[in-house]
Amino acid sequence: MLGKLVKYDFKAMSKIMFPIFMVMLGLSLVLGLMLKLRLDNGWVFGFIATAFIVAMIGSGIASIICISNRFNQGLLKNEGYLSFALPVKTGTHIIAKLLNGVIWSVFEGLAVLASICIVGMIAANSKELLEAYRFILKMFGLMDKDVIIGLLHAVSLSTLELIAGVCLIYAAYAIAHLFEKHKSLVMAGVILLFIVLRTMLTTNVIFSDAFGIRPEIWLWYLQSLIPIAVYTFITWFILDKRLNLE
């Protein structure tokens, strides 16, 4: 059932996100060509360059809005009547939404990266591209075991932070669902409260003191995993025990 839920959420998100990605990639093509053909002055270039930057920032904002909106619309609004009528456990719904959020955040990152690469690859000449390729190879060659492990930890921790961020938004929506009025205000308050609480705990408990960072890597994982568990439990508890769709 999890795969099916993810499939339908993915479809819902793709209807909004793919057109945005297409615009961004299209603008990167145009921008790259203008740079290549030395058409890099005048108002048209300025307009395209600005539109490209706006599209990159906008796609990031759009993905956050869409991920939040899918959770809200799919589980807490009218669509929730269908979602919760499906023979699926509440936890499975939450995991599906979480997976969807992570998948689209990764897609968003890849789309931005691809856009920048497209501009660079079109604009650069073959000599510059060869130099860039050699530079990348050299960088990889310089990497020893410790650097690779460090990079893997950085990627894992970034992914966990991404998951924690998505879980926080879901928990905030779930808590706001308990209130009849001022839901947006409650959401904002909840997010702020959790961020402050987490910062306090991270500073006072996880780190040894204000200037010393503990070297134990598991503490870094723990400071992401604990909030994920707390946010997910709150979301599950409210959706499973306190749900009241209106």
Add this chain to the structure above:
Amino acid sequence: METLVCEGLSKSYGSKLALNRIDLRLEEGRIVGLLGPNGSGKTTLIKLASRLLVPSEGRITICGEEPSEITKALISYLPDRNFLPDWMNSEELLQMYGDFFGDFDEVKALEMLNNLNIDMKMPIKKMSKGTRDKVQLILTMSRHAKLYLLDEPIAGVDPASRDYILNTIINNYDEEATVLISTHLISDVESVLDEAIFLKEGEIFLHKNSDELREETGKSIDEYFREVFRC
């Protein structure tokens, strides 16, 4: 076999008591009218059976099981609002129902949609309210469920559509299933009801066989309802 059983079932929203110690038993193969004015607890009872709400007290079971993902597979639920994802079209919805509900009869649903000349590619958001209501009903009634929970299926629709909706319900429910129809438009549904439940201020005022009720009171269910719930 009993399809739906409530024992001392209560539900409160904060300090407001919506259902008060309901005891109810519904047998299979019956069409039951859940009748009552607005705010009498009809939707709350249906939501409890669908596990959209959790009881404050007491117990509710469907085919002997407490509400869970297992009972959701046995229940075909039609809420009192537009619940279909508006970005989907009928074709995608048929696929979705087929994916999630093992008892969904896609051929039957397709036949009903074709009979109404509904464009399978048209997104739900572009459909008129009447068409959307019919698509929702067709999807709900195309399942071979044990319990159909229909919350206000004819509210806010024109008389011609009411006939279509009622005929669809009667002609498509599984013979061994129970159909619970919540409504306050009694005259429209009276003819199809085997039993009637009057809900008054969160309590069961009466639960009787339709024919017995008419014989005992000498009135139609609609007339008797108006007498009981006169303001």
